[in-house]
Amino acid sequence: MQKLVNLMSVPTPSGRLYETDLRLRPDGAGGLLVSSIEGFAGYQRERAWAWEHQALVRARAIAGAESVMQTFEHTRAQTLCLPRNADKVVADVRQMRQRMRAELDRSGPGRFDLKHGEGGLVDLEFALQAAVLAHAARFPALARPRSSGELIDALSTVGIWDSVCAEGAHQAHGCLLARSLECTLDCRPRVLPLTDELARSRQQVRAAT
Structure with missing residues (x-):
């Protein structure tokens, strides 16, 4: 093994x-x-x-x-699709996310950790996962998608996220993922200067969480 x-x-x-x-x-x-x-x-x-x-x-x-x-x-x-208390799901996921961020976030003044920073890729992933766990018992279709884009669309389709939130999440995910992949291909840390584009993406992720 x-x-x-x-x-x-x-x-x-x-x-x-x-x-x-x-x-x-x-x-x-x-x-x-x-x-x-x-x-x-x-x-x-x-x-x-x-x-x-x-x-x-x-x-x-x-x-x-x-x-x-x-x-x-x-x-x-x-x-x-097990029935769950939505408030407890959100609280548990938020607690885990805070612990992870405290250990892994490399953001600093004027610099943003694309993956682990507040409003970064992991925040968006956790928001999507929390929504599935909280609502899949009522909307089993949420258990089918795997990718972030498909999950965003599924949450919008069943009405958990409105169209504005979903569109913002799509835009933020596309931006953050593209910048992250650029860093990976260039063998650079995924910590970048906080540009207007990244600040906007952070805000869009925060709106979804």
Whole structure:
């Protein structure tokens, strides 16, 4: 398994295939390295933390037996559509986001961390994930999309976000992602001077959160 992880995450001229962290498995470092699909489903139903349900919003099966992949997709949709207290979801997600920002945000005077800064890409991702967890029980269609753009459209379609909020989120996501990819391709840190364009994107993300 470690050899497989190394192969997937080794740096290449084109970047890494996948960044993996085995500590983020069910039950953490004390859990099994590989669990059965039934064990995974039970964990999601009974013991998973809110952030682990957040991760399911973007999760997808990429390889394996067709029956296992179908069971995963069913478990994912079923978990995302569990009834939840919307206020608690928002509070839990906000608390996790604040903890992450305190540890990872590299913004400074006149400079903006595109990923972890307030109003950055992760703030938008967390807002989308919180909305899915809070409302998918009532709107199961929210459990289908994975990408940010599709999630924004889905939230607008069911009326959770109005058209102004959705359009602003689309614009902000496009801007922040483009600047972030430029930094990645140039091997630069994703911390840039806070231009008018970035300030506008930050405000659009804040409006969605």
